[in-house]
Amino acid sequence: MITLRNVSKTYYPKGRRRAGADSDPAAVVALSNVDLHVPQGSIHGVIGLSGAGKSTLIRCVNLLERPSGGSVCVDGQEMTRLSAAALNQARHRIGMIFQHFNLLTTRNVFDNVALPLELMGMKRAAIRERVLPLLELVGLDDKAHQYPAKLSGGQKQRVAIARALASEPKVLLCDEATSALDPQTTGSILALLRDINQRLGLTILLITHEMEVVKSICHRVSLISDGELVEEAEVGDFFTAPRTRLGREFLNDFLQLEPPKALIERLEETPGARTHPVVRLAFSGDAVATPLISRLARECGVDVSILQAKVESIQERTLGLMIAELLGPADKTRQAIDYLESHDLHVEVLGHVQRDD
Ligand SMILES: Nc1ncnc2c1ncn2[C@@H]1O[C@H](COP(=O)(O)OP(=O)(O)OP(=O)(O)O)[C@@H](O)[C@H]1O
Ligand SMILES: [Mg+2]
Known part of the structure; x- marks a missing residue:
């Protein structure tokens, strides 16, 4: 289109x-x-x-x-x-709506919606037939004679939407x-x-x-x-x-899902001999994270320390997000990341931290 x-x-x-x-x-x-x-x-x-x-x-x-x-x-x-x-x-x-609504303050709700139709030269009766259902559609059928100054922001945007839809x-x-x-x-x-x-x-x-x-x-x-x-x-x-x-x-701004500040300060870009990875895991509702994480311990010999976790609904999908440290030797943690990815989890390595032990 x-x-x-x-x-x-x-x-x-x-x-x-x-x-x-x-x-x-x-x-x-x-x-x-x-x-x-x-x-x-x-x-x-x-x-x-x-x-x-x-x-x-x-x-x-x-x-x-x-x-x-x-x-x-x-x-x-x-x-x-x-x-x-x-x-x-x-x-x-092509209809358009704006942040600040752009309504004409000297016209009431009905006349604001009618304006594009008047400019197209439509007859008054036809305009009424077009405008009234639109006011109903946007939930303002009882406000046809109000002036914009008396409306809330949301109501003003509804008028603007009805006006944008007037020319179909x-x-x-x-x-x-x-x-x-x-x-x-x-x-x-x-x-x-x-x-x-x-x-x-x-x-x-x-x-x-x-x-x-x-x-x-x-x-x-x-x-x-x-x-x-x-x-x-x-x-x-x-x-x-x-x-x-x-x-x-x-x-990250939206989810507010960041590793703790103290940890961010310790994050190094490249892995060292005695570091372990900090990862961000994302999985959609179908991938069940919890059994996978306990299996990581059993099958890969890697422990998972969960720092933050969140579940979001994105329209029909459920999205799980987690920030975690993978604790274990380098070859095992690499294997663990492969394992997670092979089970449809999205893994992003945020960095590496020195082991405390
Ligand atoms: N009429 C104009 N004359 C000169 N420069 C302009 C004009 N309109 C926009 N710009 C410049 O073009 C760039 C893009 O502006 P635009 O308004 O498209 O950004 P925007 O993403 O909509 O920003 P905002 O989120 O602040 O509305 C900016 O650098 C802006 O200063
Ligand atoms: Mg802009």
Whole structure:
């Protein structure tokens, strides 16, 4: 439904677009060579730190920002080649919601949702027929005549969602849609987005800096860093075993699962003659960790000292995580890691510590 190929975006200071632009030290490369494919009906998250290029990326999809290079295809249409009028038409098929809702304060709830339809020239009766069910869908049918100032943040975002859906889009773009909301309201907005995705088959591309958002509703996730997509994975896989350092940092921050500080200070990168490994184990619900760990002692002669453990639900999957020291001679601990990996546990060696004995 959405395909970006080799998309780049450089911001130039005003009026300095042309002569020597490429070497202009004031130019900001916000996106470079971004490839992204979001299939119809899926929810795709893009996560990254502040300034990574998330908003630029999502705004390139509906051409609120025109890419400096590359191709943007939405629902089979190459967006970068459309005339102004055709682009306007194409944008009816792409709804968007924002962190700060962007409602018109002088219009009540009904009229905010009706606005895009008025701009499309729809008749008042037809507008009513479209808007009322949308207000019901977002749970605001009793608030049609309220003004935004009287609404909570969550209710404002519901209005914004109804407005984004008014033109019956195929794609919904969400730019940090829950970042201004408290955790509980965030949960209810995410549940609404999931419901819309399932009921209407709407394709959703959302950007966020919160792992919780990715965990709750996304099917796949991309990680953006300095304008480049550095990792892409199915959400369960990303939470089990992120492939990049930045991915691991996001995950560790989210899970708050780190070895104790005193141990981190003692961690060495390379194993020595008298060291043992500290590992992070991740396993999905099917791999049962506890018998495996007692078998490690029996079959590999390695004792496991569990430092931290956690169970997370990632959509339908249960994910177990553990930080542990493997105690035993080097050849045995190596064998133990092989054994765990052969039983579908993901093992990451965080470092090595000197044995106390
Ligand atoms: N209109 C603009 N003109 C010049 N530079 C810009 C413009 N918009 C964004 N940038 C720069 O492009 C880079 C990416 O910005 P962007 O807003 O896409 O990041 P972001 O990931 O959305 O950040 P945040 O999480 O803070 O919203 C940043 O260095 C930013 O300063
Ligand atoms: Mg942003």
